[in-house]
Structure formats: C-alpha cells, structure tokens
Amino acid sequence: MTTTTTSIATKQPRLLDAFKQIIAQQHLAHAYLFAGMEGAGQLDLATWIAQRLFCLNVVDGEPDGTCEECVRIASGQHPDIVMVAPTGQSIHVEQVRYLKAEFSKSAVEGNRKLFIINDAEKMTASAANSLLKFIEEPSGNVTAFLLTTNKQLMLPTIISRTQVIEFPPLPAAVLQQTFEAAGISAKDAQTLRHLTNSLTQAQALLVDDWLPNAVDQLWQWFQQTVKGEPRSFVAVQTRLVGLAKEREQQLVLLDLIAALFQDLLQLHFDVDDESELSFGQYQSELTTLTTNLNTTQLVAATELGLSAKRQLASNISLQNVLEGLTLQLWPIFKTNA
Structure with missing residues (x-):
C-alpha cells in the first residue's frame, strides 16, 4: 500500500472502498463536498482519488504510489490538479476566478482535471457564489473536491449542488490511544478527541x-x-x-x-x-x-x-x-x- 492508501484505509476504510467502486464503474460525480472533523481524512481521500485516476500502474484498483504521476500528486506538483487554500482567514473571489479560468482550460497532459478546495467553508460569500456556475454547469472531464471541517458554515446553494460525503469521526478509543501515546494527558485527550481527529492540531491547542x-x-x-x-x-x-x-x-x-x-x-x-x-x-x-x-x-x-x-x-x-x-x-x- 502507498502511504496515502494506508492513511485513508486506517481512517475511513468504508469510504475508500466506496470510491474504489465509484471509480471502477466510472461514476465519479463532477463535485463533492467532503465534510468532517479536522484530521478525519478528507485531504487523504482526495489525494488517493487523484493518484488512482492518474496512476500509470494501477494494481487491483490501487495506485502504486511510486510512478511519476503519483509522486507529483503527492508533492503537489501535478499540472492537472489544482489546489486552493485560504490566504489569511479566507478564500477570496480572486482565487475562485483563478480556478474558473483553470476550469475552462484543457488538461495539460491528459483528458482530466481535478480541483481541490481546502477549508472550503472559508470562502467569502462572493467567492462561493462565483463558484456556483461551474458546479451548476460543469464542462469537460472535471471533478472538484471541496473539503471542509465545518459544513454548517457552507452556503446552502453550494451544499445542494455537490454530493456531500460525511466523514465520521475516528473511533474514540483509537484517538484516545493516539493522543496519549504522544504524551497528552488522559483528561486532555478526552476533551481533544471531541474537537479534532488531528494530532498536530491537538498538540497545537x-x-x-x-x-x-x-x-x-x-x-x-x-x-x-x-x-x-x-x-x-x-x-x-x-x-x-x-x-x-x-x-x-x-x-x-x-x-x-x-x-x-x-x-x-x-x-x-x-x-x-x-x-x-x-x-x-x-x-x-x-x-x-x-x-x-x-x-x-x-x-x-x-x-x-x-x-x-x-x-x-x-x-x-x-x-x-x-x-x-x-x-x-x-x-x-x-x-x-
């Protein structure tokens, strides 16, 4: 297994199996909203899907993780996979305009483009509204993944136009053990696992x-x-x-x-x-x-x-x-x- 596969298989095995089937049957939708707690695996799954779609040596439905395509995706260097994240506190309309411009272009190396919007709940209202046209009227072989830790902060119009995939929290016992193994007290770990699935964020708090x-x-x-x-x-x-x-x-x-x-x-x-x-x-x-x-x-x-x-x-x-x-x-x- 690749590092990405191992990570998402540990965190969200059912979702991984579901997307293996979706891709195998060529039923991938044009826009998804991945919603769940920080550290629940949203970016891991989006990265795995990208590698699975672009991998040069897929084996038993799994990307090999070592081919040129997989390596570039893992390092964020693939020209046909565009990622946007907040600058400061928000994702601004200028960033979404850049995405829309990329949406209209042909793939650089193949016939597919992927767009990953991290912390999508931080889009300003104008940025979110600007994105709606693509979601309503997708063109070409394009798929967008909107990743969020706060679905309730997303515009209802965005939610209604995407396929929402809920990422359940990681098992409490697993998180408790993970946090305690990293030196966090049992009491603090108990509170933290209700706030985040991410050890990095837990330690920062x-x-x-x-x-x-x-x-x-x-x-x-x-x-x-x-x-x-x-x-x-x-x-x-x-x-x-x-x-x-x-x-x-x-x-x-x-x-x-x-x-x-x-x-x-x-x-x-x-x-x-x-x-x-x-x-x-x-x-x-x-x-x-x-x-x-x-x-x-x-x-x-x-x-x-x-x-x-x-x-x-x-x-x-x-x-x-x-x-x-x-x-x-x-x-x-x-x-x-």
Missing part, C-alpha cells in the same frame, strides 16, 4: 496550556451563566475574549461551548459513561444540573451553542457572540437560579 485554561475559564463562566449571575456577562470580556485572540482559537472555544451543552444532553438521556463526555471531569456537577432541567430547555441551550459558530462566521465579533449567548441562556436556565 496544548501549547502554553491553552486548552486546560480555556476549559477552566469556560466552566467558571458556565456555572455563573446557569445561575443567571450578571458577572457571567462581565466574564465574557474579562476572561473569555482574551483567551481566543486568533480565529482558530475562537472557533475551538465555541466548539467547546457546544460540546458542554451536548454533554448535558447526553447525561439527561442517561449516557453516564464519563469517557463519552467532553467535560468528563465535571460529570457530577453536570448530572446534578440536568435533574433541574427538561428536554426542551436542554435542546434550546444546545441549539444556541451550535448557532454561535455560525454567527462568528457572519463577521459578528466573538465578544458580541458570547455576550448574546449569555443573555439568551439566562432565561433558559432560570429554574436553576
């Missing part, structure tokens, strides 16, 4: 104890919020906003908030396995809280937590997102005040 500090500060804010305490509103500016100055940190902070409410829901429905929780160290306190709340309240709180990330994507500041969330949560949790 632990630099300067960022994640443990974020969990601690979030828990203090949460305890104040569920009691309707005004200081929870103040804590947004004095504690939480300063934690997340970088965009990626802001997204992770909102993911942690959503995970906290999902823990509440799980405990409400008697999923009491601590290892399944993002905030397992607070299981006792969370369990006590669920006894004072009904399903409607918990679902409402969870939906607010999930919607916060979409607000941030709409260029609302983190402070405004969190302050608004705090004010909306107070009446939901008023029975616990």
Whole structure:
C-alpha cells in the first residue's frame, strides 16, 4: 500500500472502498463536498482519488504510489490538479476566478482535471457564489473536491449542488490511544478527541496550556451563566475574549461551548459513561444540573451553542457572540437560579 492508501484505509476504510467502486464503474460525480472533523481524512481521500485516476500502474484498483504521476500528486506538483487554500482567514473571489479560468482550460497532459478546495467553508460569500456556475454547469472531464471541517458554515446553494460525503469521526478509543501515546494527558485527550481527529492540531491547542485554561475559564463562566449571575456577562470580556485572540482559537472555544451543552444532553438521556463526555471531569456537577432541567430547555441551550459558530462566521465579533449567548441562556436556565 502507498502511504496515502494506508492513511485513508486506517481512517475511513468504508469510504475508500466506496470510491474504489465509484471509480471502477466510472461514476465519479463532477463535485463533492467532503465534510468532517479536522484530521478525519478528507485531504487523504482526495489525494488517493487523484493518484488512482492518474496512476500509470494501477494494481487491483490501487495506485502504486511510486510512478511519476503519483509522486507529483503527492508533492503537489501535478499540472492537472489544482489546489486552493485560504490566504489569511479566507478564500477570496480572486482565487475562485483563478480556478474558473483553470476550469475552462484543457488538461495539460491528459483528458482530466481535478480541483481541490481546502477549508472550503472559508470562502467569502462572493467567492462561493462565483463558484456556483461551474458546479451548476460543469464542462469537460472535471471533478472538484471541496473539503471542509465545518459544513454548517457552507452556503446552502453550494451544499445542494455537490454530493456531500460525511466523514465520521475516528473511533474514540483509537484517538484516545493516539493522543496519549504522544504524551497528552488522559483528561486532555478526552476533551481533544471531541474537537479534532488531528494530532498536530491537538498538540497545537496544548501549547502554553491553552486548552486546560480555556476549559477552566469556560466552566467558571458556565456555572455563573446557569445561575443567571450578571458577572457571567462581565466574564465574557474579562476572561473569555482574551483567551481566543486568533480565529482558530475562537472557533475551538465555541466548539467547546457546544460540546458542554451536548454533554448535558447526553447525561439527561442517561449516557453516564464519563469517557463519552467532553467535560468528563465535571460529570457530577453536570448530572446534578440536568435533574433541574427538561428536554426542551436542554435542546434550546444546545441549539444556541451550535448557532454561535455560525454567527462568528457572519463577521459578528466573538465578544458580541458570547455576550448574546449569555443573555439568551439566562432565561433558559432560570429554574436553576
């Protein structure tokens, strides 16, 4: 097996088998949206498909990984495979115009072209709208792969015009073992595997104890919020906003908030396995809280937590997102005040 094949076979064996069949039957669609957690294998699978389509020595449906075509694809040097990624925080309309210009050209060396858009959720609205025409009216032997870790941030018009492939999270036990083997504590690993499948990203979140500090500060804010305490509103500016100055940190902070409410829901429905929780160290306190709340309240709180990330994507500041969330949560949790 090639390195790429081994990686995707380990992460997503069912999806690998599915695309082997799709390619063998020549049923490859013109546009796919690969959606899943960071590190779930979206780029690995897109790379494997490219190698499988261009490989000079396919054996039993597998690219050999050593021919000139496979090597160039692995190094990002193949002229008929164009990849776009964010410059700064976004993928801009100029980058999509470049893609569209490439779409209209014939393949340099063969009769097929592939386009891979990494972090596709970071396309600006104008960039995403600019891409729609190709997706609606593809020309020639062209396939586009849009890769995302946040499908909810994609324009509905893009989603509706692509074949969406959901990448399930990697098995919890495997991730826990992988993270712990890399020197991450069991407690931190338990939280991290609900945030990412990527060891690299997990390690980055632990630099300067960022994640443990974020969990601690979030828990203090949460305890104040569920009691309707005004200081929870103040804590947004004095504690939480300063934690997340970088965009990626802001997204992770909102993911942690959503995970906290999902823990509440799980405990409400008697999923009491601590290892399944993002905030397992607070299981006792969370369990006590669920006894004072009904399903409607918990679902409402969870939906607010999930919607916060979409607000941030709409260029609302983190402070405004969190302050608004705090004010909306107070009446939901008023029975616990």
